[in-house]
Amino acid sequence: MPLRIALIDDEELIRSGFAAIIGAEPDLEVSAQGADGVDAVNIARAGKADVLLMDVRMPTVDGIEATERITAEVSERPKILVVTTFDNDDYVWQALRAGADGFLLKRTRVEDLLAAVRLVARTDALLFPEAIRRLAAVSARQSGPRPGIADLSEREREVLQFAAKGLSNAEIASRMFLGRETVKTHLSSVYTKLGVRDRTQAVIAAYDSGLV
Template sequence: MTDILIADDEPLIRTGLRAIIDAEPDLTVAGEAADGAEVLPMVRSVRPDIVLMDVRMPAVDGIQATRTILDAVPEPPRILVITTFENDDYVYEALRAGASGFLLKRARPPEILQAIRTVALSDSLLFPAAIRGLAARHAAGREADRVRRARLTEREEQVLTLMARGLSNAEIAADLVVSVETVKTHVGNVLAKLGARDRTQAVIAAYESGFVQPL
C-alpha cells in the first residue's frame, strides 16, 4: 500500500484527489494539509510514501516545504508537485529543491494515478519532455562541473544520457543489451556519485552541467 499526503490550499482539489486515490486498492490518502507550513508535522506524524504538494500556497509554498522536508526528515517521502502550468518557473525550482516530478491539476484521473505510481516506483522519469523544456529555459551553466567532478565511467555516462531521455530501467537495458539488474546497479552508482536523491535530480544535474543538451 502506498500512503499519500495531499497538500493543497484548495479544499475542492484535496477532495477530488482523495476520491481518485482512495478508489484504488493499492493507494490510500494518509492525510491532508491546507498549507506548506502544515506539511512537515504531518509527514512526521503519518509517514507518507508520497506527498502531493501544491507549488503555490499562501503562507509556505511548495518549494520551501519541499526543502524543509528533505532537510528535516531522515527518510523523506517522494514529492510530487501539483501545478496549474507545466512551464511555471516554480515547477523547475521545486524540481531543483528535490521534488521527484510534477502533476498538472487539469490531468485526468488515469494520468494522476500513473504519475503517482511512476514516482512511487522511481524507475523512470515523469514527463521527460516537459522537464527537457524547463531545463532549456532555466538550466544553462548553473552547475557546469558537477557531472565532470562525479567521474562517471563510460557506461554510467551512457546510462545517465538514457535516463535524461526518459527511458525506464527496462528500456535502458534493452538499449544497452544488458540486464535490468545491471542497469539498476549503474543507476545507483550514478545517483551516488552525483549526490542525487533520485533519477529526476540526476537528470536535472545532467542538464545544468551541460552534459545533456535540451532538445
C-alpha cells in the first residue's frame, strides 16, 4: 500500500506543486488536502494520512497549534513534517516542542523532501535537518535543570542521546548491541522519568537540560 500523504497549506498553488511531486511516486499518494490547522486536525482524527506535510503560517489555526492539538488528542496520529518558507529558529523550536517529527524548508530539494517523507513514515527516527545544529546552540544558552534527567540510568541516557541524533530504534539497537524491544523499554522508562509523552518531547528535554 502506498503511504498516504496529507497536504496542509493555505496556498492552493503550493498544495498543487506538492501533489504533483508526490503523485508521481509509486509508493506515495496524496490522500487529503487542507487549507488550515482545523483541516489538519480533522484529517488526523479521521485517520486519512500516514504523514502530514504542514505549513506553519496559516489562518484560523496555524501549523504549530494544529500540531499541538493532534499530538494531544489523536492517539494513532500521523507523523508530522512541518514545512515552511521561513528559516527561523523559533519556528523550528516551536514545531518540535509541539510534537512535530521533522522540519523542512519549502526550498528543500525534491529528492530530499521525498526522502524525508519516507523516513518519518517508515521509521521511529525524528527528522532534524541542518537546523538542528543551530537549535543545539540556542538550547545551550537556554538550558537549565530538567526534572527527571538526574534519575536516568547511564544506559537510558545513552539511548536518549542516540535518539536526539535522529537514530531509529533499530539503529540504536545496532549501536548499543541491544534488542529493539530493549531499546523501546529504555525509551518508555525515559518518558516516564521525564514526564513526557513521546520521543520528540524527550529529545527536547535532552537539549533543554544540556544532556545533548
